[in-house]
Amino acid sequence: MKLRRSDCVIRWIWSMALASVLCLALFYYDQSYFLPSHHHENEIHHNAITSEESDFDTHLYHQMEFPFGSYSCLPQHIHLSQASNVINAAGVNMTISFDLNFKQCQNVLPPYIIYGKQNSILSLGKQRQSAGSPIHYNFTSSLTGEYFESNWIYHVTLENLTPNEQYWYQIIVPGIIHTRDNPLHQVGVNHHLFLRGLGSFGGKSPALHFHTPPNPGTPTSIALVGDIGQTLNSTKTMARIYKAATTACTKHPPISLLMIAGDLSYADSDPHRWPRWLSLMEPLLRKVPLEVAAGNHEIECDGVTGNIFVPYENLFANANRLGRAETRPINKNSTAAEWCSTPSRFLGHYNYGNSFYTFQHGLAQMIVLSSYSDTSPSSAQYRFLKQTLQEHFDRTVTPWLIVVFHCPIYTTFLGHVNEPQALRMKKFMEPLFVQYGVNLVITGHDHAYSRSKPMIYGNPDESGPVYLALGAGGNREQHSQGYRHPDEPESWIAKRSLQDYGYGHLFLSNATHAYYRWIKDYGLIKSNFTDDIWIKNQHRTQSL
Numbered sequence: 001m002k003l004r005r006s007d008c009v010i011r012w013i014w015s016m017a018l019a020s021v022l023c024l025a026l027f028y029y030d031q032s033y034f035l036p037s038h039h040h041e042n043e044i045h046h047n048a049i050t051s052e053e054s055d056f057d058t059h060l061y062h063q064m065e066f067p068f069g070s071y072s073c074l075p076q077h078i079h080l081s082q083a084s085n086v087i088n089a090a091g092v093n094m095t096i097s098f099d100l101n102f103k104q105c106q107n108v109l110p111p112y113i114i115y116g117k118q119n120s121i122l123s124l125g126k127q128r129q130s131a132g133s134p135i136h137y138n139f140t141s142s143l144t145g146e147y148f149e150s151n152w153i154y155h156v157t158l159e160n161l162t163p164n165e166q167y168w169y170q171i172i173v174p175g176i177i178h179t180r181d182n183p184l185h186q187v188g189v190n191h192h193l194f195l196r197g198l199g200s201f202g203g204k205s206p207a208l209h210f211h212t213p214p215n216p217g218t219p220t221s222i223a224l225v226g227d228i229g230q231t232l233n234s235t236k237t238m239a240r241i242y243k244a245a246t247t248a249c250t251k252h253p254p255i256s257l258l259m260i261a262g263d264l265s266y267a268d269s270d271p272h273r274w275p276r277w278l279s280l281m282e283p284l285l286r287k288v289p290l291e292v293a294a295g296n297h298e299i300e301c302d303g304v305t306g307n308i309f310v311p312y313e314n315l316f317a318n319a320n321r322l323g324r325a326e327t328r329p330i331n332k333n334s335t336a337a338e339w340c341s342t343p344s345r346f347l348g349h350y351n352y353g354n355s356f357y358t359f360q361h362g363l364a365q366m367i368v369l370s371s372y373s374d375t376s377p378s379s380a381q382y383r384f385l386k387q388t389l390q391e392h393f394d395r396t397v398t399p400w401l402i403v404v405f406h407c408p409i410y411t412t413f414l415g416h417v418n419e420p421q422a423l424r425m426k427k428f429m430e431p432l433f434v435q436y437g438v439n440l441v442i443t444g445h446d447h448a449y450s451r452s453k454p455m456i457y458g459n460p461d462e463s464g465p466v467y468l469a470l471g472a473g474g475n476r477e478q479h480s481q482g483y484r485h486p487d488e489p490e491s492w493i494a495k496r497s498l499q500d501y502g503y504g505h506l507f508l509s510n511a512t513h514a515y516y517r518w519i520k521d522y523g524l525i526k527s528n529f530t531d532d533i534w535i536k537n538q539h540r541t542q543s544l
Contacts, residue, residue, distance in 0.1 A: 071203030073105035075171040076151070077278035078205060079285035082257070082319045083157050085360040086213050091160040094212060094289065095317045098171055098205070099151035099275075100134070107176050108202055113156055115169035131156045131171075137314040141269045142303035142340045148271035155317040161212050168209045175202025208286050213256055213361050216397050219510070220362025221253050223288075225503035226261035226406070226444020227295070227471040230277045233501040234474025236521040238284050241503055244519070245288045252507040252515070257361050258288050261444040262295025262371070262406030266476045267311065269300050269341040274311050291318055293368050294355060295406040295444060299348070301340040306330040308348055309355075318354045318368070322384070325353025344445075346372050347421045351380040358388050363508040365398040371407035371445075375425045382428060389436040399511035399540045401438050408443040408469050410458065412450050412493050413480040430457065433465055437539040440506075444471035448480040449518060450496040451531060454538060460492050463538050468516075472501045495531040511540045 075098045083093035096113060116126040134152035141148070161167060214220050223241045228234050245255040265277030278285070298312040306329030313325045328349035330340055355370040367388060373381045393401060407419060409426035416422070433441065434456050449472045456464035472479065479498050483489070489496055495518075502520035509515060517532040 071173075073100060073108050073173045073175065073203035075100060075111070075173060075203060075205045076282075077275060078171070078208070078282055079278065080210055080287070080289045081291060081317055082213055082289045082359060082361065083317070084320060086163045086215055086362075088163075088215065092163050092212055093157050093159045094161055094167075094210070095155050095157050096169060096171070097153070097155045097315075097317055099153045100173065102136070102149075102152050105152070105173065105203075109174040109176070111154065111171060111173045113158070113169055113171050115158060115167055117162075117165060117167060127158075129156055129158055135314060137310055139271050139300075139310050140303040140305075141271065142301055143269045145303060146271070150271075150311075150314065151275070153314055163212050163215045164218065165212050166209055167212060168207055170207045171205040173203045210287050210289070211254070211256055213289070214253070214363075216360060216362065217511075218362055219253055220257075220364060220508040221255045222361070222364065222506045222508070223255045223258045223503055224261070224404075224442050224468065224506055225258070225470055225473040226442075227263040227447055227475040228260060228473035229263070229266045229475040230273070230280050231474050231476055233521060235280065237474050237501055237503050238281060240519055240521065241288070242284045244505060245284065252505075255288060255505070258284070258290045259366070259404055259442065260290065260292045260473070261404050261442050261470060262293045263297040263444055263471070263475065264292060264295070264312075266297050267300065268297060269303075271311065274315060278315070290316075291359070291366070291368065292316055292354070293404050293406055293444075294350070294370050294372060296344050296346060296372065297342045299340075299342060299346060299372065301330045303340075306340075309350060309353075313353050316354050318357050319359035319366075320357050321354070322352040322357060325355060326351040326380075344416060345419045345421065347374065347424070348372055349374070356381050356384055358392065360398050363398060363511065364400045364402050365393050367401070367403045369403065369405040369425075369429070371405045371421050371425060375421075375428045377428060385429060385432055389432060393436070395437075395540065399537055400440070400508050400514065401436070401539075402440045402442065403433065403438050403465075404442040406443060407445045408467065409441075410452065410455075410467055410492065411446055411469065412484055412490055412496050413446045413448050413469075413498070414482045414484055415447075415480045416445050417484065437463075438465045439535075439537060439539070441465045441467045442504075443467070443469050444473070445469075446471045446480050447475050447477060448472055448496070448498045449500060449502070449531075451494045451516075451518075451533075452492050453494045455492045458492060466535060468504055470504050472497075473503060474501055494533075495529075497529040497531075500529055512537045512542065 078098045081095045083095040086092040111131040113129045114126050131154045134154050136150045136152055139148045225237060228237060241255065241258060247254065265274050267273035294309060294312060299308050300311060301308045302310055308327055308330060350370060350373045355373050356368060358367045370381060375381055407422040409422050409430060411417060446469050450469040452467040453460045454462050454464045454466050500520040502518060505517045505519050507515040514535045516535055
């Protein structure tokens with residue numbers, strides 16, 4: 001259906017209003033983030049935990065949606081992920097994740113989700129899915145020694161959904177209500193007996209909606225970003241992605257996937273920062289599926305057990321998971337507390353779970369790798385990558401092959417040069433990128449922006465991958481320190497910038513051509529830097 005111009009204007013006004021609210025929220029969130037900083041990244045970690053964000057109201061968005069913010073047991077931190085590939089005959093699976101405050105939700109029954117293609121919880125077409133049993137984690141900060149218990153976390157999979165369709169959903173937490181006639185009466189929170197003062201302990205989310213992923217072979221829009229954090233710049237980036245995901249007034253289809261190449265919340269072993277980040281991102285993440293790669297700020301070893309990636313593994317459910325994560329604790333006696341929290345140079349034992357995985361999304365085969373897992377030919381990750389490329393990648397179905405991980409194997413910036421985990425990945429995995437025709441490699445880590453020319457082993461070559469460094473999502477540590485070669489960039493560099501924050505918008509038009517654009521945030525420092533380009537598929541000459 002073609003939108004009228006007036007409808008487009010109204011949608012644009014609403015999206016800009018949301019962006020303004022988000023920016024105001026962050027202004028009161030932690031103004032210390034906005035002050036000039038000359039700290040080296042490692043020095044910032046000393047003071048990371050003392051920079052509290054206590055002024056930010058984690059229920060801001062729910063309070064805007066009266067009466068949901070008044071429920072005693074409110075589903076929080078709602079976020080979506082694609083759970084499976086799109087299979088035309090069977091559809092696609094989606095995961096809805098949320099959590100409940102265990103202190104406020106003692107007297108509730110198991111939650112469930114109602115969903116369907118119509119915007120009515122009374123529609124005949126609605127379906128119901130039990131949330132199942134929750135998970136939770138305990139975490140001791142290696143920096144402060146604080147012991148933290150997470151909320152009850154639910155990852156609920158809705159199966160066999162129709163691709164490229166809008167679905168509505170609502171999370172219901174049935175409460176137990178006391179009445180004169182029946183002291184223990186079970187009701188849903190929208191039951192006519194729901195009255196404040198009668199002792200109900202239930203809750204529900206607003207009626208929300210999302211679009212399922214596009215069918216294979218159809219045009220696809222993806223938002224790409226890294227190192228996003230929870231600063232004013234982070235909020236501007238999020239608001240621009242939100243606008244691109246919710247407006248139908250653009251030349252390209254709305255964004256159907258958000259891919260973050262590591263360093264999400266910058267919790268840095270402060271466990272309270274994870275729920276704050278999820279609250280901040282919720283308006284976007286409850287509409288657009290999120291898939292993530294592990295960054296160094298997700299390592300966060302437990303101060304008692306030495307276990308790594310604990311919050312990251314429990315809070316997210318990435319697509320086509322290969323079972324439970326397999327990790328080994330860090331030897332705490334041989335490492336400093338700061339190193340144990342967010343080491344930039346690190347190689348641990350971390351396989352499966354959210355570490356590496358692959359999925360199809362429209363015209364793309366996405367492969368997500370872990371920079372901080374073993375990449376040698378004998379490793380589980382190397383075997384996974386090679387098997388995926390040999391047996392599960394079909395360019396006639398998904399003509400664009402995109403690989404995502406955190407640490408660049410090529411960098412034009414100072415700060416993360418010749419890190420051992422990146423050198424190992426370059427040595428062992430770049431030959432597979434070249435052999436099997438990877439189109440794009442997406443990374444973060446460097447707090448800056450760069451796009452390479454197509455290249456093979458550091459030399460410009462039209463048949464090689466294009467490398468995008470997108471670590472300027474917002475973070476909390478300012479931009480990278482500078483360029484390795486400030487006067488003249490490397491021969492393989494097409495564009496680079498140390499001034500802006502933003503994200504990459506990738507539109508896969510068909511099997512042979514994609515349009516890519518760097519969407520900057522227009523901060524206080526005015527920049528004339530721009531980057532947009534039509535990319536030709538190096539390994540396809542005909543459309544599907």
